[in-house]
Amino acid sequence: MALFSEQADVSVRPAVPGDELAIAATQLAAWRAAHADTLGPDVLAQLDGAAFAERWAQAITAPPGRGYRVLVACEGADVVGFAAVAPVAAPEDTPLAAPGGELLALEVAPASQRVGHGSRLLAAAVDLLREDGADHLQTWVLDGDVARAQFLTSAGLGADDAVRALATGTGRDGEPLSVNEHRWSATI
Template identity: 55%
Template sequence: MALFRETADVSVRPAVPGDEEAVTRVQVEAWRATHVETLGDVVDALDVEAMQRRWSDAINRPPGPGFAVLVALDGPQVVGFAAVAPGQVMALEVSPGHRLAGHGSRLLAAAVDRLRTDGATDVVTWVLDGDEGRERFLSSSGLGPDGPERSLATGVRDVVERRWSAAI
């Protein structure tokens, strides 16, 4: 027997003050589940309090026009987030226990809508080397690698990210 609710139990909304703790939790859970092989000890060395302060600043005091944090909800629980800057999806993570339920697709759609509203004609994001799940997700969403890559020094090891993009 299926249960029905009168209101949607999944949604995306702009982040509000107080969401920074949940956004940080989702980011740490997602990185631990997805990037341990690539990032290694970096994941264990994360300064969670500093991350939470940065998310609080991003939510409460965006650095300028075109910057926003969006959150995916399953009922009242924050289960994912996306951060956008002019023309870019800077971050998009879904808690491992809530993946493959459409939250990532809803977040990406909302992020692209936000970018369009702000006048962007393309979307760009970066994918950490070895993140095959994200590559499959982005490819199924119409994005593809467009050539540039960058090396990031994490303090423990260097990692490579590749740029993906699409016209919107």
Template identity: 55%
Template sequence: MTGMDPLLAATSDVSVRPAVPGDEAAVAAVQLAAWRATLGDLVGEEVLDRVDLARVTDQWAAAIAAPPGRGYRVLVAMHGPRLVGFASVAPVTAPPGSGDDTPGGEILALEVDPAERRLGHGSRLLAAVVDVLRDEDRATSVQTWVVAGDTARERFLGSAGMGDVGATRVLGEQDDPREITEHLWGASL
């Protein structure tokens, strides 16, 4: 394309769409690449080396083709014909006894291929998630869990108006020294 502004050419064919059957292998590949880039030092490469790519791919195929219920969905970020990121969203309800019966959504995963980061794909995915939650699910809040120490994700979410709401959880085996602490981040929509 002669004469096209290079900035326009770099961003003119980017989008977010619902995942469709056939996307599962690319989603699994992005997830594992993102985990290696973000969690490799925390959990260890040997743990990530044991992840069964075929099993992860099958799980994404099921989530895309037959979500477990209303409000569950997978969205994908595209750069031209290439899948470069994804987000997985589920409905969330307030804790029993809280008196809050307004619907909300939880971002179960939001990952961008490490080679494609800082190009706006994560922001487009997050905006699409919020649009779907607000417009289709009538959700009034969004939340997600963030691994302690993932300052890049904290900056990203903070710049989008989300914040640490004060809840934590610990993942890992009882005697495993690689426990992972996560903090709950959220925002009203």
């Protein structure tokens, strides 16, 4: 009699050297799927997978400071998603407030979305930030990213009034192009 599990072999773990290629591929695929309308095909076509992998390798092996971490979601041995977190100083106008954390990135490969990897990555990221003493989490959401907004809302985050412009290049007339990102946050 064969025994089997109804549960898939899924996990979240710290990223290790060698994961950078899968992280970069996941990021590029997820961005191309989610941001085609907002960023446009010209911007997305210019994204360099090798450069992304090099930056992720650096983030994994030599993070810029304490509290910077990269996590990966796995299906079996395959990396199918990732998250990156960093510390955020307490706001200057509230010197007694605890520091927080920023979710710098959270992406899941399009073929592996909506099966819990994003939730597992976010929960693990929040656990790490809490271990470091953080009492709040923030992240940035690109205009038009409805799926991310729905995901963050379901996780208890909400948009606040902060907006920043993200440069995306220059137009045919030489004018700078940009899209807006909105900050989302929550107490953790």
